[in-house]
Amino acid sequence: MNxxxxxQRLVLEGKIYSSETIDQLSELKDSTPSPFLKELYLFLKDWFAPSPYITVQTSGSTGVPKQLTVLKEQMMQSARLTCEFLQLEAGDTALLCMPLQYIAGKMVVVRALVAGLNLILRTPSGHPLANINFPLKFAAMVPLQVYNSLQIPEEKECLSQIKNLIIGGGAIDATLEKEISQLPNMIYSTYGMTETLSHIALRRLNGAKPSAHYHPFSSVDLSLSPDNTLIINAPLVCCTKLITNDVAEIFEDGTFIILGRKDNIINSGGIKIQIEKVEQLLQPIIPVNFAITSRVDERLGEAITLLIEQTFILETIKEKIKKILPKYQQPKEIVIVKEIPFTGSGKIDRAACRLLANKSKTKI
Incomplete structure (x- = not known):
């Protein structure tokens, strides 16, 4: 590891670029119509600049996105932890198909720099494997990219040939996890955030020993706050302890599960409901994009509201909901929306969902 x-040198599709020659990437943009290549060039200019710091942006899934100033040294330590765990070596092919304005995309580049990986560039899209006809040693994707790839036979074959695939940026529902479990390669769900410079724990999704628990890196120490939110002590990647908003359960062997976010708890008539738990239960019966949120209610304080992208046999769904959810978890209203709002990193935009629920007049 360097x-x-x-x-450091970046190997981009077989060609080597150093801090002295990265300007050649800027020249390439005139002959290659790829704004993504220009984004990579700008990130590398920032990376090789003398400052030990770099600015990263949070996803804004629960509020307004914010910028953080982090140490490049800590980003390299995060990259080292991942590369050593996955046993990535110099020359291994790594796919970059994540937006570079967020930490996930940046860290793919840093891993390539630290481990000497051969970076394969694909503009972020829902089908990052569409034009790849060779095996990859490493790739990082969001759940939607994996789901889309599984729907196309050629892309599914390519997906199954990625030796190490990590999936982050959003929840993996039970249906997708079941499909993933049948694949022959090594696939992991990740846990982390911008503040931890990508993930600090992984969960194996397939193979002989899949796990329901996240396994933290050995250098990470975890505990719970009085509110049962996860406290992360990861000195290699964070200067101070990080008190998260993730409600968690830690087990005796040091592994953990995430139950949901503290700020995704709806207090309806004095009963606390975890949004993610309700969404997980509804996933098998709603075949379109949806989200659980809340609206202001004079009697209950907050009323559970289901946002759904289209009218899909709503009466049938109502009956199924009654069978699946206890009464206190059942949506009081269903709101039809043109589309569920997502952040740039692929997560449900919870703040925007609440606004839609409270402003919409199309309620059932």
Whole structure:
């Protein structure tokens, strides 16, 4: 692993670029119509700049996106942890198909720099494997990219040939996880956030020993706050302890599960309901994009509201909901929306969902 920035080289589709030659990437943009290549060039300019710091942006899934200033040294340590765990070596092919404005995309590049990986560039889209006809050693994707790839036979074959695939940026529902479990390669769900510079724990989704629990890196120490939210002590990637908004359960062997976000709890008539738990239960019966949120209610304080993208046999869905959910978890209203709002990193935009629920006049 090369942790000296001044000595690092980026191998991009077989061609080597150093801090002295990355300007060639800027020249390539005139002959290659790829704004994504320009984004990569700008990130590398920032990376090789003398400053030990770099600015990263949060996803904004629960509020307004914010910018954080982080140490490049800590980003390299995060990259080292992942590359060592997955046993990635110099020359291994790694796919970059994540937006570079967020930490997930940036960290794919940093892993390539630290481990000497051969970076394969694909503009972020719902089908990142559409034009790849060779095996990859490493890739990082969001759940939607994996789901879409599984629907196309050629892309599914390519997906199954990625030696190490990590999936982050959103929840993996039971149906998708079941499909993933049948694939022969090594696939992991990740847990982390911008503040931890990508993931600090992984959960194996397939193979002989799939797990329902996340396994933290050995350098990470976890505990719970009085509100049962996860506290992360990861000195290699965070300067201070991080008190998260993720409600968790930690087990005796050090593994953990995430139950949902503290700020995704709806207090309806004094009963606390975890949004993610309700969505997980509804997933098998709603075949379109949807989200559980709340609206202001004079009697209950907050009323559970289901946002759904289209009118899909709503009466049938209502009856199924009554059978699946206890009364206190059942949506008081269903709101039809043109589309469920998502953040740029592929997560449900919870703040925007609440606004839709409270402003919409199309309620059932």
């Amino acid at each position: 942790l000296k920035r001044e000595e």
